Amino acid sequence: METQFKTIVISDVHLGTKGSKAKEVARFLKQYSCENLILNGDIIDGWQLKKSGAWKRKHTRFFNRIMKMIEQDNTKVFYLRGNHDDFLDHILPLQIGNLSIQNDMIYESCGKKYFITHGDIFDSVTTSFRWIAYLGDIGYTFLLWLNRQVNYHRRRRGLHYFSLSQYVKGKVKSAVAYIDEYEEELTKMAKSKDCDGIICGHIHKAENRVIDGITYLNSGDWVESMSALAEDHEGNWQLIFYNEIDFKQTKESKIINLPEKDLKTVAFEKFLGDNFQANSLFK
Template identity: 70%
Template sequence: MKTHYKTLIISDLHLGTSGSKAKELGRFLKLHTCETLILNGDIIDGWQLKKSGKWRRKHTRFFTRMLKMIEQDNTKVFYLRGNHDDFLDQILPLQIGNLHIQKDLLYESADKKYWITHGDIFDSVTSQFRWIAYLGDQGYTFLLWLNKWLNYHRRRRGLPYFSLSQYVKARVKSAVSYIDDFEQELAKMARAKGCDGIICGHIHKAENRMIDGIHYLNSGDWVETMSALAEDEAGNWQVIYYHEAGGQKAVPEQETETLPEQEQEAASKPADTAWAAGLKTVAFSAFLSPHASDPRKDTP
């Protein structure tokens, strides 16, 4: 049975990379319907596709699922530009039926107003020192590769999924400081725009909280945490997770098939994985906080 929401927001799918959980997102969307679907940036990873990324059939299937939502459920879709899909700058803004492709969005519901943006505009590293951003992207790609191998062994030991990049970001002082600054600056900009809240992605960290009177919402990502923002008919927002939506059995399957063949062969042999078992496991739970929103208006 499908769960219906007024609005669903996802970001950071990174289609074209091996870490993209396109298959899981497709299953997630089969379990949910919504009046409005907002794709908040980095849906297609143009940076990786220019280098070593590959477009796979499951990536195309995501867009097939999206088009079915438009056709069968009359879902209105907004695709907002992110830094990894900055190639969209060449066609913005564009509307084809119920599909809107644009830079950002002003989203209104009842007496609340939210500014929806991917968030990279506040990342001075990405906007001013692009070569450093690319270097950081390479490091993150390596962490994702290592994460697949680590979780392959964890599953063999009966241990739950572990997000290596989230572990690193939570313990590296500079990363924690960056995330805090990012959230604070977004909240300030929302207030300057006369909005009650800000909805973003970009940093791959799902969140639902108040910052100095501004409702801060982050949809997370579909590379590791597999999370989305959902608004019910009463205007309440929550972060929902794939593994809590009845699709958790598919995660091990997807990760196993993305392991390089030589790694699968090596992993099938006895190995000492005590170092992996010693790491703390991560249990993600939904963030619940009642706040509102609804009708849409394009940002001037």
Template identity: 80%
Template sequence: MKTHFKTIVISDVHLGTKGSKAKEASRFLKQYSCENLILNGDIIDGWQLKKSGTWKRKHTRFFNRMLKMIEQENTKVFYLRGNHDDFLDQILPLQIGNLSILADMIYESNGKKYFITHGDIFDSITTNLRWIAYLGDMGYTFLLWLNRLVNYHRRKRGLGYFSLSQYVKGKVKSAVSYIDQYEEELAKMAKAKNCDGIICGHIHKAENRIIDGIEYLNSGDWVETMSALAEDHEGNWQLIYYNEMDFSQDKTDSVQLIPDTAPTENVRELKTVAFNKLNDGLTPPNFM
């Protein structure tokens, strides 16, 4: 039987890139059911698809899994725009049945209110100096390529996985300072919006902690960390790491159904498109 959560948040899957752990992300979603699935930005990497990225079948399967959750489990899906999938600016806000595409949202649950955003809007480098952001993206892509090479040799020697980019982030003082400042600024934004917490992604660093009385929740990524946030029906949040999951028993045969208690969203009026059935087959969008 699947474990049933009220809400699951994942971000930074970067579909269309070599580093994307799309297969693992799809397998993760098969293990759980939820009332609300929030895809918090950078799910599709439009930047890489414009340059050298490749769309593969496993990337389409991720969306097929999402559509099955909508159709078979009546899951409400909220896709929030990130900086790498900023092509969504052309269509948002948009609602198609249980799928909503938004810039950001307010999520209310168990008497608490959370501001949910990918997080790039608070990154002045990404917002105001786009060419520097692209340069940083190139450097990160190179680190991921080097990371695959390092871990290939580690596997041959019987050693475990090593995250080169996380190691570099931890050693470079400017990177550590940037992450600290980023987390503090988002906590301030949540407080300014009279929210109890902030849920974000963007910096590929999973976190669940209190900053100046504000719950700071970061879902991590599906390039290296392979983590997600999950909320139970009592309003408790936890980080789930794919590498710590137990796949010894098949949980996909049945689902424990929970009465629908969907959250109240404080979002702009959405455009609505009627449809009878979602199409299982997906093709990647055109970013040119």
């Protein structure tokens, strides 16, 4: 399996919440190298950290892994703002060495142009009725808690992981209609920007398909599906699911490229160290 990519996109890690698969996403990033890493929103969950969330050492390790990618592989990292990490509005835009923090971006590769955005800007509930969005977040948090209880008992019975929230979304007609409308609206936005494709996250539904001539790519999430988008050096995109990775095989086939010269160390660990006081960012 290929372990070196031109670009990797991940989104919706929701660090600071109980449902975040911080260890898994850090392990995932250890298996692959890339020229560009795009963190497409909701990486840190400021909403939960304001309430009952907690910042743990494993969450800091995720950023430590990213710093190593910058230093060892000279990876360019783009952190795009999502709705749950809207506290970034206070510092946007920001450039520190190979780390760029911004709202959205245009990405050009192999003769094609992609508009990359988290996707919440197209969600009228989130942007216009914030209190309703918070209520929805509470309900989703409860569903994730219930999902953990279900999978605890499934593991004891030797059964595979089951995403309860994805199952509920698939059964509720209004949710299905919302997802369809969401995907169509984003492809319209890509067209309006004269782009060949759209890359997004937000709705926690990984996808790679063509809609009305526009390539629609959704990186999924690291709460339920544990998925990412990867582009090879020929411009082909694929979805990678953590649960389908043969880590033994990728470890054996991985080629470690050391930088030819010393690279600048990006002083971001000061921003997210082990003693990081999460609430100070979300006041």
